[in-house]
Amino acid sequence: MKRQGWLAGLALFLVGALALAGCAGMQTAETKSTEQLLSAAGFRMRLPDSPQKIAHLQQLPQRQLVAYARNGKTFFVYADGVNNRLYWGNQAAYNRYQQMLVEQKIASQRAMAAELNEAAAMEWEMWGPGPWDPYW
Numbered sequence: 147m148k149r150q151g152w153l154a155g156l157a158l159f160l161v162g163a164l165a166l167a168g169c170a171g172m173q174t175a176e177t178k179s180t181e182q183l184l185s186a187a188g189f190r191m192r193l194p195d196s197p198q199k200i201a202h203l204q205q206l207p208q209r210q211l212v213a214y215a216r217n218g219k220t221f222f223v224y225a226d227g228v229n230n231r232l233y234w235g236n237q238a239a240y241n242r243y244q245q246m247l248v249e250q251k252i253a254s255q256r257a258m259a260a261e262l263n264e265a266a267a268m269e270w271e272m273w274g275p276g277p278w279d280p281y282w
Contacts, residue, residue: 177209177226177228177229180209180224181224181226181231181233183243183246183247183250184211184224184233184235184239184243185233186246187235187239187240187242187243187246188235188236188238188239188242188243189222189224189233189234189235189239189243190233190234190235191231191232191233192231192232192233192234193230193231193232194230194232200230203225203227203230203232204227206223206225206227206232207225208225208226208227208228209224209225209226210224210225211223211224211240211243212224212225213240219236220236220237221234221235221236221237222234222235222236222237222239222240
């Protein structure tokens with residue numbers, strides 16, 4: 147009886163570990179996509195080259211685009227402390243990034259619509275009368 151409890155505990159642990167690994171993989175892919183968009187929009191990447199910069203990078207909000215004002219100008223920072231990268235850009239780069247996000251969303255929606263249209267165009271008539279038949 148104790149062995150079954152131990153095996154159930156081990157199985158639960160393994161399921162949890164796999165779920166966390168899957169989430170981490172999704173986070174990494176999402177971060178990579180965001181960083182590629184930031185670079186394409188004109189954000190510049192900086193690598194910390196001193197312990198002070200590494201510490202400062204770790205204190206910034208992680209994987210979030212944050213606006214900062216300095217000397218009367220607004221700039222935007224995206225900190226990735228896991229990969230030790232800092233992306234920064236001005237208002238123009240931020241505007242390009244926002245436009246690219248909109249374009250990416252539209253492209254994704256168009257791809258989904260094309261897939262749905264393809265599925266709808268399948269030859270369901272060969273199955274005879276059913277919910278796909280308008281006269282059913």
